[in-house]
Amino acid sequence: MKLITKTDDLAAFCKPLATTEFIAVDTEFMRERTYWPRLCLAQVAGPDEAAAIDTLAEGIDLAPLEELMANQKVLKVFHAARQDIEIFYQRMNQVPQPLFDTQVAAMVCGHGEAASYESLAARLAKAKIDKSSRFTDWSRRPLSERQITYALSDVTHLRVVYEKLKRQLDKTGRFSWISEEMAVLNDPATYRADPDMAWRKLKPRSASPRMLATLREIAAWRERTAQRIDIPRQRLLRDEQLLEIASHAPRSLEELAMTRGLGRGFAEGWQGREILEAIERARQLPDSELPTRDRQSEQLRAPAPVVDLLRTLLRLKADEAGVAARLVASADELDRLAAGRRDIHALRGWRREIFGADAIDLIEGRLALALSGEHARLIPTPTAAA
Incomplete structure (x- = not known):
């Protein structure tokens, strides 16, 4: 068990990792009472050594860790990376690159729709993760031995998970399949x-x-204010209150105070005054600058039977390819495809190869779905033969 609480120790730990091929990274954070996540612990594992870094330790400077995360020569391996990367992005004003997300890779390698770290650790690293410390208060000090052991297990087994997934991707030639998802994370x-x-x-x-x-004006006010004073947006103003205010567009503090659950103190304070100013800005906008709701989903005329057939086909083809169905096509894309839209990811690249081309043939009558025992299968139609 290794816990780093001093800058010199952190620098000494990070220095040799700057020449490694990859590092496994995880974080523990709290955001129940804040808008921005509060980093409480960062765990890093290289090929031979792992450490938990106490980011709240008095006087510690995280510059050596941030320098390592910015090192373009070292691959950073995460599991379900988005929230972890968000934390580093806010601290560094840049995304740690290059990245590898084992959850995305696991979907490509046939380990399920959203494989958990625990399931991958059990399957690929033969390790059992003790979950009892997952929801502890990571901001309290001192950290217990159990907390540190749990935190380190999130990166020590991740090394093995990454190496085995990488071998599977090399064997199947599917590294390019995860490039689109990695681009979003990057x-x-x-x-x-x-x-x-x-x-x-x-x-x-x-x-x-x-x-x-x-x-739009009130929601933007809530977001900026929550960011500025660092509290959760819902604690500042709940969604239902925001929608009610937008619907009635009160003109006075008295009218604003009538909003359900808002309270007169809130309405008559600085928050109420700023909300009324936001409402007035919206009131003064010319008609040409008013927003409109995106009605694309409402305009779609997706026949339900076609959507059902496409959903069955997607499951069939995803199972055959050993890849998670939701990585191939989303429910929204199936709706758009059934409605005649062709501007979707599922009709490009590897997705078209394993699903998209057959989906078009199914829609246009060149293929049909039939039952073979308990399983569905594709068969060509007379139209296709002709």
Whole structure:
């Protein structure tokens, strides 16, 4: 068990790792009371050594760790990497590259839709992970021996998982299959929260452009304010309250205070004044600058039987290829395909090869699905023969 609490020890640990082929990385963080995740512990394992780095230790400088994470010559291996990378991106203002996500690789290698680290560790590293410390308070000090042991197990077994998945990808020639998912993880835009786009995650009942403009302004205010004072957005203003305010567009503090659950103190404080200012900005917008809801999904006319057939075909072809179905095509893509859309990932590259081409033939009547015992199979139709 190795816990690093001093900068000199961290520098000494990181120095030899700068020349290794890869490192396994994981983090423990807290964000229940904050907008931004608070990094409490970082675990790193090289080929021969692993350590848990106490990022909250008094006086510790994480520069050696950040330098290692920025080293373009060292591959950083994560499992379900997005939240871990978000933490490093916020600290470093750059994405640690190059990256490898074992969860994505496991889907390509036929280990299920969203293989957990515990299942991969058991299957590939023959290790059993003690989960009892998973939801402990990682910000409390001192850390217990059990916590540190659990944290280190998240990277020591990850080395073995990575090496075995890499061999499977080499053997099957499927490294290129994960490139698209890795590109998303490598894109800094993945980790930037754009306040002006926050409204699109909400589900208003009305599609009135003026109401949507109000919603956009209030949602952006909530996002920026939550970021500035570092509290969860829902603690500042709940979604249902935000939607109600946008729907009624109050003109006074008295009207704002009538929002269910808001409270007069909130309405009459600085928050209430700033919300009214946001509403007024939306009210002053010319019609030409009002937003509209993306109605693409509402315009689709996807016949349910066609969607059902495509879903069955996707499962059949994914099982045959030994790859997770959701990596090949999403439910939204199946809807778009059934509705006649062809601008989807499933019709390009390796996805077209294992699914997309047959999906088009199925839709256009050149292939049919038939039962063979308990299993479905594809058969050519008379149309295809003609």
